[in-house]
Amino acid sequence: MIEPIIQARDLGIFFPKGSKKKGRLKDLLVRRSKHDNTPGQDFWPLRHVNFDIFPGESVGIIGSNGTGKSTLLRLITGVLIPDEGYVRREGRVAPLIALSAGFSGDLTGRENVNLVGSMHGMSRKEIRDKFDDIVDFAELEDFIDTPVKHYSSGMKVRLGFALITQLPHPILLVDEALAVGDRAFKEKCRVVIQSLLDEGRTLVFVSHSPGDLRRYCKRGIYLSKGEVITDGTVDEALKSYDADTDAKQAEQKRKRARVAARNKAKAEAEAAQAAAAGVVDMKAG
Numbered sequence: 001m002i003e004p005i006i007q008a009r010d011l012g013i014f015f016p017k018g019s020k021k022k023g024r025l026k027d028l029l030v031r032r033s034k035h036d037n038t039p040g041q042d043f044w045p046l047r048h049v050n051f052d053i054f055p056g057e058s059v060g061i062i063g064s065n066g067t068g069k070s071t072l073l074r075l076i077t078g079v080l081i082p083d084e085g086y087v088r089r090e091g092r093v094a095p096l097i098a099l100s101a102g103f104s105g106d107l108t109g110r111e112n113v114n115l116v117g118s119m120h121g122m123s124r125k126e127i128r129d130k131f132d133d134i135v136d137f138a139e140l141e142d143f144i145d146t147p148v149k150h151y152s153s154g155m156k157v158r159l160g161f162a163l164i165t166q167l168p169h170p171i172l173l174v175d176e177a178l179a180v181g182d183r184a185f186k187e188k189c190r191v192v193i194q195s196l197l198d199e200g201r202t203l204v205f206v207s208h209s210p211g212d213l214r215r216y217c218k219r220g221i222y223l224s225k226g227e228v229i230t231d232g233t234v235d236e237a238l239k240s241y242d243a244d245t246d247a248k249q250a251e252q253k254r255k256r257a258r259v260a261a262r263n264k265a266k267a268e269a270e271a272a273q274a275a276a277a278g279v280v281d282m283k284a285g
């Protein structure tokens, strides 16, 4: 029997309302003690989430802003620790997430490739062997010995993408990585992702682009308010998302119409009152 490469069971995480993004152990401890002191102040971006992802699958995570998609990827990488349930993964993760965040500004591109590559488990030899390909892909030949703090945000993202896609890890997590960079670079990234999928890597892909989701993913998980609403083909998940969005928009339209009708009735009542007061004044005059 094939075992899942990623398995989530009753997965949930809370944040105290109004807190900043966290992930360090110290923060988690602080958060836990806050939780104990102020019950009812928690916000659960994800709760009761269950799924199995099998080796070689490509799964799109779909949902509107703030529904817990990135949080889910961060739980899969292990950057965040769940408060309920668990997420288990078999094998290492190549995270195409916040691509420029791991770099140290004072170090050069070359030094960062060495540092971040080894942090992700690459040996010195692997880094040496892949170094030229990384620099070439990132198109940073002339700037590789410049401190990263002088890079533009696009240059940092290019270097991050070039490095992370060289990792041999079986699980690839992508969070809107294709939404950055210019058109030519985006196309290059798409080709690389496709080639990694062809090698049999497992992909979990967060995107707002139906085109990209359909291009890479057979399966789709639609999240709403932190829960899995649909887990099926990518078309089924997108359909479910569209139907919810349409229903939400219709509700907002009805709400606006109700407010407009109320305002109109109020304005008419005020006009009638003013007219009546005018009649009284004239009589008095």
Ligand SMILES: Nc1ncnc2c1ncn2[C@@H]1O[C@H](COP(=O)(O)OP(=O)(O)OP(=O)(O)O)[C@@H](O)[C@H]1O
Pocket (backbone or CB within 6 Å): 015, 016, 019, 020, 021, 022, 023, 045, 063, 064, 065, 066, 067, 068, 069, 070, 071, 072
């Ligand atoms: N570490 C954190 N501390 C506090 N709140 C957080 C933290 N991480 C995420 N959140 C909140 O959890 C909710 C889900 O965030 P998340 O980034 O996972 O959403 P998303 O579905 O990826 O949204 P988008 O489509 O806008 O990227 C948001 O309301 C966000 O503000």
